[in-house]
Amino acid sequence: MAFLESVTMARQLKPFKVLPWILSRHVAPSTSSRHGRLASTATSAPSPSMYKFVVVGGGSGGLAMASSLSRKHGKGQVAVIEPSEEHFYQPMWTLVGGGIKKKEQSRGLTKDVMPKACDWIKEKAVEFDPENNSVKTSGGKVVQYDYLVVAMGLQLNFDKLKGLPEALENDPMVCCNYSYNTVDKTFKALQNFKSGNAIFTIPNTPVKCAGAPQKIMYLTEEYFRQNNKRDKATVMYCSPLPSIFSAPKYAAVMMEICKKRGIQVNLRHNLVEIKPQSKEAVFAKLDTEPNETITLPYEMLHVPPPMGPPDILKASPLAGPAGFLSVNKETGQHTKYPNVFGIGDCTDFPTSKTAAAAAAQSGVLKKTINAVVNGLTPVAKYDGYTSCPLITGRRSCVLAEFDYNLEPLETFPFDQSKERRSMYHMKADFMPTMYWHAFVKGLWTGPALYRKIMHLGFSR
Ligand SMILES: Cc1cc2nc3c(=O)[nH]c(=O)nc-3n(C[C@H](O)[C@H](O)[C@H](O)COP(=O)(O)OP(=O)(O)OC[C@H]3O[C@@H](n4cnc5c(N)ncnc54)[C@H](O)[C@@H]3O)c2cc1C
Structure with missing residues (x-):
């Protein structure tokens, strides 16, 4: 990095600690290496690798950012720390659970999606040291x-x-549709279901794609109808939340669908224990004080696990009060360290955690990072856009799209709260291709432009 650029950054870093930042660049002896630069010639400690950009996590958001940053800044400037050899298109797992797709269709190899201009560090990040602009990895590397x-x-x-x-x-x-290892149990359970309660739950924690726990329920209910099991099944959705979906426009529609299809909705019911031996699920009723519990027998139980921020992030100075990466909700820049940015599910952007949200965040984040690198104040603003294709059957879907205020932000010029076959095909057939060919390559930053075009400019 040129000295002047470092000084500009050092100014931006005020009042934070800038000395280690400058020292790491201009005092330590440095030599060139294939991977960016090698900062130290010391033999006792591992030599830190230095990069202009380090991306921790090569999932949906990480790859989108690594692709665009490496395209702009060139080879050897971006390192991605990602331990997994496999990359998953997780939104497909709903369809796998419903028996519509094979789980192998959701899987790619990381080496095939990793941008060629990036250095892939195939290890876990184990410690963040933002005061010294470095990340430690499971293999003992210090990446600056x-x-x-x-x-x-x-x-x-x-x-x-x-x-x-x-x-x-x-x-x-x-x-459980939430992991590649468990997702194929779901369709087998649908097929083996005989009679009794089919219970679908959602945890009392932040959750990725908060619609997914109910999408699989609609697919199950439809499967039961089509396979002469419906009259032997009590289908129920148990949620700790006060509403079936966060955005009111779509919540009303989903409640109507449940009513029409005879699905029992038990709100403020939090799953606290599963007893597999007696096939019972224990729920705390959150509206009672102290919480009463209710035990329901199950024949089939779909359970997304409790979720939270990664432990190493939670334990780091980068975490906000809830343990997620603390970011400015409009720009994606860290609230304390101006050379740190966040995208996707590990951040505390107050919107629902989806790949669709990460795509929209990536568009803003590119502009934010570009501004910061050039010593300017970031001006691009993320509006909280997120989307959830609420699949209600093998040919129907309600495409929810909304913003920070839970107000609809719909792309198409028709009412998206209606169940539509076209939206199902968009989710099942179009989105996977778009993901592998555009999203992870940093070429899809959400539908804002299309929304404007389709609404003839009369849209936010
Ligand atoms: C069943 C299901 C259905 C879904 N449906 C939809 C949908 O219909 N629409 C939608 O938009 N979204 C959906 N999602 C959500 C979507 O998949 C996620 O929101 C999205 O993948 C988040 O991207 P991310 O980059 O934040 O995290 P991820 O894509 O999960 O990537 C995180 C990456 O970080 C890596 N990592 C973790 N710890 C470390 C570490 N210590 N060091 C280095 N790397 C690390 C992981 O290996 C992983 O590759 C669904 C998810 C599930 C599970």
């Missing part, structure tokens, strides 16, 4: 950066729900 993008996603905490690990291991009728 000028700018850091954190994109680690949500951590699944299966062990935080009593009985869940055992139930997933031992009970074929307890299933």
Whole structure:
């Protein structure tokens, strides 16, 4: 990095600690290496690698950012720290659970989606040291950066729900679409269902795609109808939340659909324990004080696990009060460290955590980072756009799109709260292609432009 650029950044970093920042660039002896620059010639400690940009997490948001940053800044400037050899298109897991797609269709190899101009560090990040602009990895590397993008996603905490690990291991009728390892249990459970309660839950924690826990319920209910099992099944949705969906326009529609299809909705019911031996699920009724519990027998139980910020992020100085990466909700810039940015599920953007949100954030974040790199104040503003294709059957979907205020922000010039076959095909057939060919390449930043065109300019 040119000295002048460093000084500009150092000025931006005020009043934060700037000395280590400058020292790391201009005092330590440095030599060139294939991976950006090698900062130290010391032999006792591992040599830190230096990059202009380090992206932690090569999932949806991380790859979108790594692709655009490496396209703009060139080879050797961007490193991605990502331990997984496999990359998953997670939104497809709803369809896998419903028996519509094979789980292998959701899987790619990280080496095939990793931008060629990036250096892939195939390890876990284990410690953030933002005062010294470095990240430590599981292999003992110290990776230094000028700018850091954190994109680690949500951590699944299966062990935080009593009985869940055992139930997933031992009970074929307890299933979960939230992991590649468990997603194929779901359709088998649908096929093996005989009679009784089919219960669908959502955890009392932040959750990725908060619509997914109910989408699989609609697919199940439809499957039961089509396979002469419906009259032997009580289908129910148990949620700790006060409403079936966050945005009121779509919540009203989903409640109507449940009513029409005889689905029982138990709000303010929080799953606290699974007893696989007696096939019972225990719920705390959150509207009672102290919380009463109710035990429901199940024949089939779909359980997304409790989720939260990754432990290493939570334990780092980058975390906000809830443990997520603390970002400015409009720009994506960290609230304390101006050379740190965040995208996707690991951040505290107060919107629902979806790939669609990460896409829209990536458009803003590119502009924010560009401004910061050039010593300017970021002006691009993220409006909280997120989207949830609420699949209600094998040919129908309500495409929810909304903003920070939970107000609809619909792309198409028709009422998207109606169930439509076209929206189903968009979710099932168009979006996967778009994901692999545009999203992870940083070429899809959400539908804002199309929304404007389709509304003849009369849209936000
Ligand atoms: C069942 C299901 C259905 C969904 N449906 C939809 C949908 O219809 N529409 C939609 O828009 N979204 C949907 N989503 C949500 C969407 O998949 C996520 O919101 C999106 O993938 C978030 O992107 P991300 O980059 O924040 O996290 P991820 O894509 O999860 O990536 C996080 C990456 O960080 C890596 N990582 C974690 N810890 C470390 C570490 N210590 N060091 C380095 N790397 C690390 C992980 O290996 C991973 O590759 C769904 C998700 C699920 C599970």
